[in-house]
Amino acid sequence: MSGLFPRPRAVVAPGAVHVPEWLPPERQRELVAACRKWARGPVPLRHTVLPGGGVMSVQTVCVGWHWQPYRYSRTADDVNGARVAGFPDWLAELGREALTAAYGDESPVRRYAPDTALINFYDGAARMGMHQDKEELSGAPVVSLSIGDTCVFRFGNTENRHKPYTDVELASGDLFVFGGPSRFAFHGVPKVCPGTADPASGMSRGRLNVTLRETGLGTFGDGRQRRSREFPNSSR
Template sequence: MTEPLFGVRREPSILAPGAVHVPDWLSREQQEYLLQACVDWSAANAPRTIVLPGGGRMSVRTFSLGRHWSPYRYDDDNATPPIPDWLVRAARSALTSAAEIDPAAATRDSGTAGPGPTGHAPGPAEYTPDAALVNLYGRGATMGLHQDRDEASGDPVVSFSLGDACTFRFGTPEHRGRPYTDVRLESGDLVVFGGPSRMAFHGVPKVHDGSAPSWCREVLGAEPGRVNITLRRTT
């Protein structure tokens, strides 16, 4: 983990059963590496604005690694960069860290909502995501409450935050409304959700523009916005 932000240590927390927030999980060096990787990936796979089936347009721009995502399915028909082995290893390590805080984070969808087999997923050492979504939040971009329900496996979702901080809203599997928990995610933070929270509604109602560490600007030569990388196993 990195040094505590401004000398204030932010402790890991359980957002809901099976959902864990680990502040400062990525070191500065790891964040720099990931940001540069995102620049390289996006050069080969241009980020796109997602148009939903109903005609709405998402305010974030997105590109995929591994299996290609489009609303609301994955396919292998579009050329996307593969998920590098080092990112799979990072996801396994992240899942291990989350499971130390709440073992339910490393389990499959409980079966109370959404698709997917129930019970224990393979251990963190066997976790093998086959798709990663990279979401790029420019100024004013948000993401409404939604479920990650396009994956058949029910394995946990691993999420890394880079750049600008955001307000992350985490609800329940039942509906978009209350109760939900709001937590501020900073650059380098980790969120994992699995088990009873695998199908929980979640979203980003606000990005705190201009809040990224100054070194992010040095890496990119521009304001980074918020960059979110989520890994999941789809099959």
């Protein structure tokens, strides 16, 4: 997968690190298989409907906590009312491994305890508008894993959706972590490149993005969390 000239690790902004080709094909396939199982339920993969009536072009399924605009809950009241699948220990361990790869073996890495995963599937036409991840009470980093088709990932500033931003190509197996000063940076996906997926990843088409987060909600399930800023359009 790495080829003759593997892409170097890059610090995109303070606290934002891109580690190319981090997840090997066999682990990509394992993660794809798990995501396919979660996509079947108890809460199925769906296009999220935004409060203004817009519909997200990506399809989403959640593990641990259910995300809906703009809060978390244990049950998917906007879908079928079912309780979401539990967050497995192996996925939390994968998140800690990812943080170590991005930041090194430091104490915040050892304390990292993600308790939710948002799993987004992009077909060739799907996009994600610029937004902040602000529903979490915890300021712990977000771990993002890409599998399948390459995408353009736009990583911006913490003040607004506009420039300055940096466009990064995320390919299958790539890791992107953002925390610290970049934790609440605006980011989005303006483009997916159809036909770039390696079947060895377990994805013959489309892009799978798995983001791991600490909600900071503990055992609460009553929606007591930050509310994010409204998204500008239905492509979130």
